[in-house]
Amino acid sequence: MSETEAARGPLAGLVVIEMGTLIAGPFCGQILGDFGAEVIKIEDPRKGDPMRQWGRSLPKGLSPWWPVIGRNKKSVGLDLRTPEGQEIARALIAGADVVVENFRPGAMEKWGLSYEALSAQNPRLIMARVSGFGQTGPYAQRAGYGLIGEAMGGLRYVTGEPDRPPARVGISIGDSLAAMHAAMGVLMALHHRDRTGRGQVIDAALYESVLAVMENLVTEYDLTGYVRERSGSVLPGIAPSNAYPCAGGELILIGGNGDTVFARLTEAMGRPDLRTDPRFADHAGRGKHQAELDAIIAEWTGGQALPDLLALLEEKGVPASRMFRAPDMLEDPQYRAREAIVETPHPVFGQVKMQNVFPKLSDTPGRVRWPGPELGQHTDEVLAERAGCTAERLAELRRKGVV
Structure with missing residues (x-):
């Protein structure tokens, strides 16, 4: 394998259209982009992904969250609520391998972007759908953020001190688990497509992604009637x-x-x-x-x-x-030796530190190629190359507010 090929990453050549917002869909896109996929992120052309504004602090008016979750992606401003925006999305998806979305079930269908319609045009298409409760069942249409998935999946109840109400883990773990399951599903679907030539749908529910890591919680209750409770910092029966x-x-x-x-x-x-x-x-x-x-x-x-x-x-x-905190991580020799934290150029911050790409692959490791882009930074480039838009057409779409 040539050095250039190895540097591109194991997913080089894979085209991913990311149509989600916040964490559950975009973290899936981040994982795929980290390992070399070309991730084209479609955003509202006026406001972009809310992650561009989220965060406890906003140094220089920008979210420190966006450089991480937006890294290795191309940003295309496109209004999916307009017929022209939907038409352009279909053109982009026709040449793509994967679509990642985390809208409420039914939104893609309302926009004429159902898997049935898209796969009729592109039978090899894989669609990863991340939602609170999945695409089916009586709860499918409910609003479902990560904390709801953590509660329904059983994690919130067992987290915290026994004499206090359930606690939050400290990160958006429900969203991240759903994104990781979606990314894992994409890789399995790619393997299946290699054998059959057919794509499929990955249905990743937040609550099921949390449930998947809950060890023997259900089985223990089924066999013994024991309901696991909060135990604080100890694991009952395991000492010290x-x-x-x-x-x-x-x-x-x-x-x-x-x-x-x-x-x-x-x-x-x-x-x-x-x-x-x-x-x-x-x-x-x-x-x-x-x-x-x-x-x-x-x-x-x-x-x-x-x-x-x-x-x-x-x-x-x-x-x-x-107990490691961010300052400890930046000074720790193990972190340094394995380059667990990397520094990448940023147009506003100059340099920005963030976690590296994991896991480490011996021959084709992933890498941070660039931090989260500016809103619409790649609109003209991508739509000209992948949707056949001329300069005149782009100017027209811009006047109409579609891009």
Whole structure:
């Protein structure tokens, strides 16, 4: 494989039309673009994707979210609510491999962009449809944001402290899980298309994408009647595995629940007696006496500085970590060695740091080629090349507000 071919990424040559907004659809497009697909993002020509304005802070009036979720994409301003915009969308899709959309079910059909109509024109087309509840069922037409999927999928109920209301994870995990399932579905559909020549629809529901990662929650209830509850920072019955205080108010995470790892932890603590204590001698006993064991470990960690504890536990082979925040990530040698954070040029910010492309492929790794583009930055280029629009036609469409 030539160096140039490898640098293009494993999905080079794949044409993706992204028609969604916010996170659930666009993160799917980001994943595909990260690995070399040509992602053409269709946006409202007046306002664009709301992610261009979202964020806790707006440095230089711009969202720091957009450079990440918009990266490696081409932006085309196109009003899909107009007949001319729909006609141009059909022309673009006729030459595409994949469409990603996360509108409420029925919107694409209302615009004459149903899969049946599009696949009649392009039988190889794959359509990834991300929605709150899926394309079918009694809830299909309900509005469904990520938090609703997290609630219905079971994640919200088990997140947080047991004596408080359910907590948010801290990121839009429901949207991201749905996007990842959609991207995974696209790759499976591409493999099937290679064998059959036919595309298909990926129906990724937010609540089902959350449900998929809920481990044995349903099965345990079915077999035993046990309903999993919130347990805070501990995993009930698995000990020690918790966050413990250090001197100066910092926290350390320690995972020492396996028998051999627990033995190494007791050595680090200078407490070999814990190894033979009937309460803690085996996995079941440690789980049963979890609170007692956590109190003993917390007393030990509380009088020591975090860096010293981390060094000692590393020496003894006990899994441990600080609580990483963004500043820690930028300074950490593991992050640096694997280039987990990259810096890319930005027309306004100059340089912008963001997470790299994951997972790492040995021969055809993905990469960040450019950050999120300006609204409509590629409209003329894409519509001239892929929809046959002349300069005169583009000028007419611009006068009408279609692009």
